[in-house]
Amino acid sequence: MTRERRMGPCAMHRLAGAALAVAAMCISAPSLAQDAAPSGTVPHPVRTAAGTTRSVTPLSDGWRFQFSEAPDGVTGADFDDREWQPVRLPHSWNRMGNYTAQRAEDTDVRQGTGWYRLRLDKLVPTKGKRAILQFDGVGAIADLWVNGQHVGQHKGAFSRFRFDITDVLKPGRSNIIVVRADNSKPEQGSSTEHVIPLGGDFFVHGGLYRGVSLIEVDAASVDLMDHGGPGIYVSTPSVTAEKAEVAVLARLRNSGTKPRKLAMVTRIADADGRTVASATAPVRLAAGQASELTTPLSLANPRLWQGRADPYLYSVTVELREGSRVIDSVTEPLGVRSFAWDADQGFILNGKPMRLQGASRHQDWQGKGWALSPEDHATDMAIMAEMGVNTVRHAHYQHAQEWSDLADRNGMVVKAELPFVHQSAFDESLPAPELVANARAQLTELIRQNYNHPSIMLWSVGNEIDIGAAIMALQKGGKGAPAKSRDMLVELNALAKREDPSRPTLYADCCEGTPSPLVRPGAQVLNNVTDVVGLNRYFGWYYGQPEDLSRALTNLHARYPGRAMTVTEYGAGGAFTQHTDNPLGGPVNANGRPHPEEFQAWVHEENWKALQKAPFLSASWIWNMFDFASTSREEGEAYDLNDKGLVSHDRKTRKDAFYFYKAQWSDEPVLYLTGRRYVDRAYPVLDVRAYSNAPRASLTVNGQSVGTVDCPDRICVWPGVRLRAGDNQVTASAERNGKALTDSLSWTAPDAAKGLHVRAGHLTGLTTSAGLRFGSDNFFTGGKASELRMAGRTRVAPSNVTGSSDPELYASYRQGAFTYDLPLPDGRWTVTLHMFEPEADTAKAAARSITVLADGKPVLTGFNPAKAAGGSLKAVTHSFDAISRGGLKLDFSGGEGGAVVSAISVSPAR
Numbered sequence: 001m002t003r004e005r006r007m008g009p010c011a012m013h014r015l016a017g018a019a020l021a022v023a024a025m026c027i028s029a030p031s032l033a034q035d036a037a038p039s040g041t042v043p044h045p046v047r048t049a050a051g052t053t054r055s056v057t058p059l060s061d062g063w064r065f066q067f068s069e070a071p072d073g074v075t076g077a078d079f080d081d082r083e084w085q086p087v088r089l090p091h092s093w094n095r096m097g098n099y100t101a102q103r104a105e106d107t108d109v110r111q112g113t114g115w116y117r118l119r120l121d122k123l124v125p126t127k128g129k130r131a132i133l134q135f136d137g138v139g140a141i142a143d144l145w146v147n148g149q150h151v152g153q154h155k156g157a158f159s160r161f162r163f164d165i166t167d168v169l170k171p172g173r174s175n176i177i178v179v180r181a182d183n184s185k186p187e188q189g190s191s192t193e194h195v196i197p198l199g200g201d202f203f204v205h206g207g208l209y210r211g212v213s214l215i216e217v218d219a220a221s222v223d224l225m226d227h228g229g230p231g232i233y234v235s236t237p238s239v240t241a242e243k244a245e246v247a248v249l250a251r252l253r254n255s256g257t258k259p260r261k262l263a264m265v266t267r268i269a270d271a272d273g274r275t276v277a278s279a280t281a282p283v284r285l286a287a288g289q290a291s292e293l294t295t296p297l298s299l300a301n302p303r304l305w306q307g308r309a310d311p312y313l314y315s316v317t318v319e320l321r322e323g324s325r326v327i328d329s330v331t332e333p334l335g336v337r338s339f340a341w342d343a344d345q346g347f348i349l350n351g352k353p354m355r356l357q358g359a360s361r362h363q364d365w366q367g368k369g370w371a372l373s374p375e376d377h378a379t380d381m382a383i384m385a386e387m388g389v390n391t392v393r394h395a396h397y398q399h400a401q402e403w404s405d406l407a408d409r410n411g412m413v414v415k416a417e418l419p420f421v422h423q424s425a426f427d428e429s430l431p432a433p434e435l436v437a438n439a440r441a442q443l444t445e446l447i448r449q450n451y452n453h454p455s456i457m458l459w460s461v462g463n464e465i466d467i468g469a470a471i472m473a474l475q476k477g478g479k480g481a482p483a484k485s486r487d488m489l490v491e492l493n494a495l496a497k498r499e500d501p502s503r504p505t506l507y508a509d510c511c512e513g514t515p516s517p518l519v520r521p522g523a524q525v526l527n528n529v530t531d532v533v534g535l536n537r538y539f540g541w542y543y544g545q546p547e548d549l550s551r552a553l554t555n556l557h558a559r560y561p562g563r564a565m566t567v568t569e570y571g572a573g574g575a576f577t578q579h580t581d582n583p584l585g586g587p588v589n590a591n592g593r594p595h596p597e598e599f600q601a602w603v604h605e606e607n608w609k610a611l612q613k614a615p616f617l618s619a620s621w622i623w624n625m626f627d628f629a630s631t632s633r634e635e636g637e638a639y640d641l642n643d644k645g646l647v648s649h650d651r652k653t654r655k656d657a658f659y660f661y662k663a664q665w666s667d668e669p670v671l672y673l674t675g676r677r678y679v680d681r682a683y684p685v686l687d688v689r690a691y692s693n694a695p696r697a698s699l700t701v702n703g704q705s706v707g708t709v710d711c712p713d714r715i716c717v718w719p720g721v722r723l724r725a726g727d728n729q730v731t732a733s734a735e736r737n738g739k740a741l742t743d744s745l746s747w748t749a750p751d752a753a754k755g756l757h758v759r760a761g762h763l764t765g766l767t768t769s770a771g772l773r774f775g776s777d778n779f780f781t782g783g784k785a786s787e788l789r790m791a792g793r794t795r796v797a798p799s800n801v802t803g804s805s806d807p808e809l810y811a812s813y814r815q816g817a818f819t820y821d822l823p824l825p826d827g828r829w830t831v832t833l834h835m836f837e838p839e840a841d842t843a844k845a846a847a848r849s850i851t852v853l854a855d856g857k858p859v860l861t862g863f864n865p866a867k868a869a870g871g872s873l874k875a876v877t878h879s880f881d882a883i884s885r886g887g888l889k890l891d892f893s894g895g896e897g898g899a900v901v902s903a904i905s906v907s908p909a910r
Helices: 374-387 401-410 433-450 467-475 486-499 548-559 597-612 656-665 842-847 865-869
Strands: 054-058 063-067 085-087 113-120 129-135 141-146 149-155 161-164 175-182 212-218 220-222 232-239 243-254 260-269 275-285 290-300 314-322 325-334 339-342 346-349 356-361 391-394 413-417 456-463 505-509 532-536 564-569 617-622 628-635 638-642 671-673 685-692 696-701 704-710 715-722 726-736 739-749 756-759 780-785 814-822 827-835 850-854 857-863 876-884 888-893 899-901 903-908
Touching: 054 325, 129 141, 149 161, 212 220, 212 325, 220 314, 220 325, 232 314, 232 325, 243 260, 243 275, 243 314, 260 290, 275 290, 356 374, 356 564, 356 656, 374 401, 374 656, 391 617, 401 413, 413 433, 413 617, 433 456, 433 486, 456 486, 456 532, 486 505, 505 564, 532 548, 548 564, 548 597, 597 617, 597 656, 656 671, 656 685, 671 726, 671 739, 685 696, 685 726, 696 715, 704 715, 756 814, 814 903, 827 850, 827 857, 827 888, 827 899, 842 865, 850 899, 857 876, 865 876, 876 888, 888 899
Parallel strands: 346 617, 356 391, 356 617, 391 413, 413 456, 456 505, 505 532, 532 564, 564 617
Antiparallel strands: 054 212, 063 085, 063 113, 113 175, 129 161, 129 212, 141 149, 141 175, 220 243, 232 243, 243 290, 260 275, 260 314, 314 325, 339 346, 628 638, 671 685, 685 715, 696 704, 696 726, 726 739, 756 903, 780 814, 814 888, 814 899, 827 876, 827 903, 850 857, 850 888
């Protein structure tokens, strides 16, 4: 079991490897961690004390921007930037991701350097104070010049960082701030060669995509130069129902030239602002030195942070006083809770097991990229809360402080991540020392900056770090050594444990124990490095079947006893305009097109069943909450988008699978009819489905009752519902906890009297050159759909069957022994079977012998499609008449090779 460490009232952990000399009301020696480059950003305004102690001025307006290489004299005061683009922060030059098959014209995927200039007029710093410029996030390398002088550089797209610019300012005159933002593609010899992430299924946006502020603070203050951290770090060494011990570590810095004799007041306030605990200690700060002070406090009968049920927050304020004057003040949140990640019981919050069920979140929005407003963050959180999520995975990097504040206040349990993703080198080499150093710096920033968020209960130190090498080897026909990432992962894990022993670590693995082609012989074992095992598993999408997930989890649980286990990714792509009549009708092109919305919903339904069979599982996170930008993707109906989200990139439309989870997880009454975007139906008979947390639901079609059904697994199904030709109004109703629920939709159906046309072995239908519409494979039992013929990683090869004006009708087939129960009206029909011989081997082709029974009577015996067509891969049809009495049953068999059929067309007999 991995638990919070229980420590005495004056015991604190090590930060950045610097041993803290800790005793009640005592001063420590300067921290060794101060040797690192400064980084960070101003605390969230809600968490920073108001008044004159510390001023924070957002620098949102007045910026000029140009994407280019360095213009001559760009950092100087005399440079003419009047022709540059005026921009307001947050800003990114990148925009991508659209729901069309081709890249949109307004897409901007440029990678390189963007220049920003800002003129601050007549800036007059207060005497005895320091001017700190803080950046909340710059993609991906930032260089800062002030008045022509290079102040510093920060490498990493996701952390906040700060620079002290006091000594380069010109008081009372115009001051020129110039920033170069560089998001060059990581590759050997590039500026980002040693900056994580080196790769991954997401795009690193360039620019000042989070805010920039100017902080004016007393020369003696809570330290702003501690890796972007808030300067105070709050822990709860012991928590019981009767008492919570709280330890507050304050890092202090005197940047002045004279020693300062001060007092530090540490205060805990409840949610109403009432002080519930406080302490005062004398502080003596030597000139130009940093010091640390730990204050123990206690809370009697604390109100616990209980996740979504009661996310109660205290606040901790540290004030520095000189006499009666407050010279600096910082406020941070405090959520009092205990937690554990147990190998057998799962996640435990405040002594009670809690199943964590949630989703991952990427931070980009359609049309905005990464340049989000506080309102955008709030919208994302509201959508996740609506679905019933109680845990969020920050994919794959540090998220904005506004977002983490929302997680605190909404009671989400968070897995925060380091962007060590995809690979650790561009070839078979060991990770470069410079890369390891950058990863260490970004991990330190991640932990320092987010230490006080009670919602965060896991540090993820890596995600699929070996998959890049496996993909490269697969592209080279299996050649190439496995990745050598383990030593780097071990080092980062140890650093995380030193920085914060109270939270466990996790690594997210892609492949161990799966049938994925990315499993490499001789690959390093990575799942035994961190405290908690994270598994990215895509059964039913990239490989296997959803039911295989349960067995895979059980096997890995046995392989790694003593380690808590989570599923960090699972899911499937889903398009809004691509549909199937039966998600079992054929294979999906996971890396390309199409991605029927109904197939996505089926994968989630079946995966959720498998996850529930693993009682030891601590948490699971859907991949992903929202469709997100990725220039490696051309899939479903989209371009430059990963479409595994449950909600659209612009957050306006929820997919069917969203409502499946809302019915599973939300306390809100739910009744939702699926398939509402599949308006123009291919068949007049279908199974109507709804998601509901009501015990049963009723259905009417065009005002006529269809019946009432139970809703096991919160899925309600009315099988074989017949629609009339043309428009149909479908309404479901239910009752939950005394509340009446209804949902309605409209479908257009073909005329049943004109027959039906089935495209065998395929998830989607097509319309022939003669205008005949075939629906996707449906009404079958048994057999196997053909594999996709791929013309590369993402594209399906066109049909290679000849002899037909519609070769794509022969692009798939159902093979083996199988049955079709066709829901035809009573009457006489002409059935046409579309067939071909898929085997190039002449002996196998000659041996095929197909027999078809219509309602038990032979209509085709010993049929050999190659002989009939004059060879393999040649289209052939066979027609016969049959009578439907309550439907028509066709039985196919074919001996050793099995029967083969590509399409079935049924029309009224003449």
